[in-house]
Every structure is written in C-alpha cells, then in structure tokens.
Amino acid sequence: QYILAIETSCDETAVAVVKNETELITNVVASQIESHKRFGGVVPEIASRHHIEQMTLTLQQALDDSGMTIDDMDAIAVTEGPGLVGALLVGVNAAKSIAFAKQKPLVGVHHIAGHIYANRLEKEFQFPLLALVVSGGHTELVLMREHGSFEIIGETRDDAAGEAYDKVARTLKLPYPGGPHIDRLAHEGEETIEFPRAWLEDGSYDFSFSGLKSAVINRLHKAKQRGEELKAEDVAASFQASVVDVLSTKALRAAEEYGVKQMIVAGGVAANKGLRKALEEKFQNSEAELLIPPLHLCTDNAAMIAAAGAVAFNQGHRSGWDLNANPGLDLERYGARKTGSPS
Numbered sequence: 001q002y003i004l005a006i007e008t009s010c011d012e013t014a015v016a017v018v019k020n021e022t023e024l025i026t027n028v029v030a031s032q033i034e035s036h037k038r039f040g041g042v043v044p045e046i047a048s049r050h051h052i053e054q055m056t057l058t059l060q061q062a063l064d065d066s067g068m069t070i071d072d073m074d075a076i077a078v079t080e081g082p083g084l085v086g087a088l089l090v091g092v093n094a095a096k097s098i099a100f101a102k103q104k105p106l107v108g109v110h111h112i113a114g115h116i117y118a119n120r121l122e123k124e125f126q127f128p129l130l131a132l133v134v135s136g137g138h139t140e141l142v143l144m145r146e147h148g149s150f151e152i153i154g155e156t157r158d159d160a161a162g163e164a165y166d167k168v169a170r171t172l173k174l175p176y177p178g179g180p181h182i183d184r185l186a187h188e189g190e191e192t193i194e195f196p197r198a199w200l201e202d203g204s205y206d207f208s209f210s211g212l213k214s215a216v217i218n219r220l221h222k223a224k225q226r227g228e229e230l231k232a233e234d235v236a237a238s239f240q241a242s243v244v245d246v247l248s249t250k251a252l253r254a255a256e257e258y259g260v261k262q263m264i265v266a267g268g269v270a271a272n273k274g275l276r277k278a279l280e281e282k283f284q285n286s287e288a289e290l291l292i293p294p295l296h297l298c299t300d301n302a303a304m305i306a307a308a309g310a311v312a313f314n315q316g317h318r319s320g321w322d323l324n325a326n327p328g329l330d331l332e333r334y335g336a337r338k339t340g341s342p343s
C-alpha cells in the first residue's frame with residue numbers, strides 16, 4: 001500500500017510517499033526559510049505564493065525520486081490543519097485535484113498527528129504512549145492509548161516552546177528561525193543567569209513560556225542600561241536550561257504517572273541538542289522507552305503526514321470532495337472522527 005502525502009501548513013512545501021504505513025520511500029522538502037529570513041518570521045502571503053510556485057515541482061520530484069506515478073498510489077493524504085490558512089489551501093487544493101483526477105481516496109491529516117507519527121517511521125509504537133509535542137506553534141503532552149486516538153493531558157497556556165526560542169533569538173539579533181542558533185550558542189556558554197521555571201500548580205502538565213521570555217528580555221535590557229557585558233552564549237545557555245528543565249521534568253513525571261511504554265518526542269524543537277540530552281538522561285532508568293526522531297523528521301515534512309494519513313486511511317477515514325483548510329483543527333476531535341463518512 002502506497003500513500004502520497006502533501007504538507008504546506010507553514011513554510012515548507014513537502015511531498016512524500018510512504019509504503020505500508022511505516023516504510024519511507026521518498027521525502028522531498030522545499031524550504032522557504034531564505035525568503036522569510038529578512039522579515040524575522042514567516043510572512044503568510046509570501047508563504048502561500050511560494051507554495052503555489054513549488055507545489056507541482058515538489059510533487060514531480062517526489063514521483064521522480066520514487067520512480068512511481070500517481071496511479072501507483074492507494075490514497076492521497078494532505079495536511080488540512082492547523083497552520084496558516086493560505087498556505088494550507090495550496091496543499092489541500094493540490095491533493096483534491098490529484099485525487100479527483102485519478103479517483104483516489106482523499107485523507108485529511110492533522111499536522112500534529114503527523115509530527116507524532118514521524119516517530120513511527122523509525123520504530124513501531126507501543127501503547128499506551130505519551131508524546132511530548134514541541135514545535136513552533138504547539139507545546140503539549142499527548143496520551144495515546146491506541147492508533148489515531150489523542151488525549152491532551154497538558155499544553156502551553158501562552159507561547160509554544162519554539163515560539164519562545166524564536167522570540168528570544170530575535171532579541172539576541174539572531175537570524176530566523178532562532179531555535180537552532182540558540183541551541184548552538186547554548187553549547188558554547190554557561191548557565192550564569194538563573195531564569196524562572198514555570199512549574200505551575202502541583203501536578204499540572206501545562207506549560208508556560210511567556211514569563212521566561214519576558215525575563216530574558218528584561219535581563220538584557222537591564223544589562224544594557226548598566227553598561228554590563230552579558231555574553232549571548234550565557235544568555236542562550238541559561239534560557240535553554242530553563243526550557244529543557246521544565247519540558248524534561250514534566251515529561252518524565254507524566255510518563256511515570258500514566259505508566260506508558262514509550263515517550264515520544266515530536267516537532268521542530270525535538271531537534272534541540274540540549275533537550276535530547278536531558279531526556280536521554282532522565283529516561284535512562286525509566287520503564288518508558290524514549291523515541292526521538294532523526295533531525296529531518298523533526299521539522300515539517302510530508303513523510304510524517306503520510307505516516308499519520310496511512311493509519312487514518314486504514315482506520316476507514318475518508319475526506320469528502322468538500323475538504324477545506326482548517327487552521328484551527330482540534331487534535332482530540334480529529335482523532336475521534338474515525339471511520340466512514342467524509343469529514
């Protein structure tokens with residue numbers, strides 16, 4: 001069984017083919033980062049225009065790479081949300097056109113379900129499992145008791161982890177996206193500043209990063225006023241220590257409370273070296289097996305959409321010809337709408 005998937009929710013135009021749910025055949029990602037850099041973030045209209053320009057070329061490359069045609073595919077999967085509406089529309093319309101022309105089943109996929117299922121291209125899932133989703137727009141702990149079922153046990157109350165990285169990076173005048181730059185600097189610096197850790201109420205699995213972000217900005221401001229020399233490396237190391245401490249501590253506590261078999265890490269911030277190391281240390285003596293995808297499967301790609309789409313397809317989910325982009329698509333509700341009739 002072959003699934004062709006399209007992902008255009010943000011700033012990468014991506015097409016992939018996955019065989020039998022877990023075997024990656026091809027994974028093509030056309031990134032627009034260079035075009036958004038000078039604006040310090042993703043400009044939605046520019047993203048949409050890039051997607052429309054790159055969509056067919058990316059599809060062509062994915063088919064060339066795999067030596068296959070659309071006729072060989074069993075279904076067409078596409079990210080229907082969440083994401084930027086104008087960006088999503090390009091992928092949704094491309095997927096619908098292909099599916100309609102070739103009369104193939106169409107499967108709408110939740111972007112975060114995709115980030116989670118990226119891990120299954122590396123290793124089979126064992127339930128119950130917990131996924132720590134840390135991306136540009138999301139930070140949440142998701143409990144999965146079976147395929148395609150998602151229960152959010154904790155989430156950010158303000159900024160996402162990736163968003164905090166990008167905002168702090170901007171204050172340090174680092175290029176967009178800032179996450180990888182802070183990560184690099186953090187390894188050259190030391191934790192000389194004690195930034196707050198938002199543990200929230202006892203037992204809560206929610207997160208909060210806006211206070212930390214403000215603390216970093218205030219500290220830099222104060223240093224400037226005093227003419228004090230603060231090393232960017234140390235600021236990065238101190239900021240990263242706070243983020244990583246909270247994420248890894250809550251992940252371990254949740255894994256033990258829910259007695260999960262696996263702890264899965266998903267989303268762009270899963271590429272963070274500090275987070276990977278902290279989780280590896282924390283989970284060394286845990287019953288739960290830690291899974292972290294390779295870097296190319298952490299950030300946005302279509303292989304993950306194919307992996308999640310294949311499962312949804314095999315569970316009976318089909319989207320109708322009225323499939324639309326849904327920028328606010330809810331993960332739990334997406335998981336609940338299993339079989340049969342069109343979305």
Ligand code: ATP
Pocket residue numbers: 009010082083111115134135136137138161162163165166177178179180183267268269270271272273298299300
């Ligand atoms: P979402 O998936 O929530 O819709 P998104 O698709 O924009 O958002 P991703 O592509 O999953 O997010 O991840 C991008 C984010 O990951 C950016 O905020 C980026 O700074 C961050 N990121 C990437 N690499 C690293 C790293 N090494 N350390 C920290 N953050 C990183």
Ligand code: MG
Pocket residue numbers: 010011012136299300
């Ligand atoms: Mg991205």
Ligand code: FE
Pocket residue numbers: 111115135136267268299300
């Ligand atoms: Fe993403």
